[in-house]
Amino acid sequence: MSDDDFLRVTDVSKWYGEEQVLHDVSFEMDRGDVTVLIGPSGSGKSTMLRCVNRLAEAQEGSILLDGEEVLSPDLDVDELRREVGMVFQGFNLFAHLTAVGNVALGPRRVLGLSETEARERAEDQLERVGLADQLDSYPAELSGGQQQRVGIARALAMEPKLMLFDEPTSALDPELIGEVLEVMHGLVDEGMTMLVVTHEMSFARAVADEIVFLDDGRVVERGPPEQLFERPEEERTGRFLERIASHD
Template identity: 90%
Template sequence: MTDDGFLRVSEVSKWYGDEQVLDEVSFGMDRGDVTVLIGPSGSGKSTMLRCVNRLAEAQEGSITLDGEEVLSPDTDVDELRREVGMVFQSFNLFAHLTAVGNVALGPRRVLGLSEDAARDRAADQLERVGLADQLDSYPAELSGGQQQRVGIARALAMEPKLMLFDEPTSALDPELIGEVLEVMRGLVDDGMTMLVVTHEMSFARAVADEVVFLDDGRVVERGPPEQLFERPERDRTARFLDRIASHE
């Protein structure tokens, strides 16, 4: 990393009512970086992710993406979400549309592509995630791992600057997790800029440029994976990693 200039999160705080869920969170990343947010449930990881594309509204701080202030009232939120793809825990596919129909919907309705051009783009992205043979399958005909890969293809079809992944494997059976992580590793190899929330520590260790450990809405520690996993500087980080390791 150089100057964390592509995405910069600076002293972001958020409350739900009286409950503070983010407390002056700061980190940054350059174009092409992979940053992984880890921490216990309820630590604010998913909320932080959602603040980046304004699915949740931070009350304090600054988030800049490619030099533009995300939190400004003048920000076009629809344009922001066209530039920031998001993959959720749940697949959120339209049951009445095929895989290619789900992926083509955004390019056609939002980007204004013709039906043929949108289908071609969708087919390309489904091939990219290993589903070239499932274009005309409906979600109910696909495994959970395949449905999540359709979700990834749907986000990629909008040609985003940044991809957000919110625990993309947490709803999957263990034997299906690997196929989704393999697709994500392919995106890393392609140079996609990715901000990832995950409990898959081996994945974080293998692909992250930086790991950010959140607890109770605060950044406890951040650093390259080889440092944070092998030589954590904070006792709280070490305790969390020990507990995770004992359950693997």
């Protein structure tokens, strides 16, 4: 482990009441890396993701982002969330705002951009995710895939240095998944640093620099995709991937 890791997660543990949901989780990423967290439902993937931007509070361990301790009680959490974009399973768009209005809201209210500047930035990001023709559409007029792409554009409009994706395609109909993954592929090609929770194994295999397999809140195995998919060192990893493959 180098001293200049962009994100370094060390021995992170978390409890909900008496239930421990993360057990000494550790991994690290360089700037521009794509790390994918995989594992069965309830394995702690989404909780780990949420600890990175303090939507969940880890009780033990360390999360260093660009040299700053995320878990410090003195951290400005609002500043952290300006720098760490997050895309959720649900789209969480404001129904009364158009696509461009949803995307412009953060830059205007949080970053203090003028209305004109915020709209220009929102238009740029919507074009980036392939929605230049839907600027003035309301969420109810958009498909699920389009709504999720608005959600990605909204996160990108804050110009984050790290993007978190929490199963961004799990709420979508199968035929809409591809358009969201295509946008994510584009971000990978641009060099965006991304920490992704997904069940889309072909996507994980194609884009990840490292895959971290979690089970029961523990890191069972981690490594490059070709190792985990072709030569897993742990029997538990192999069983999980076989079961996932049988459902594809």
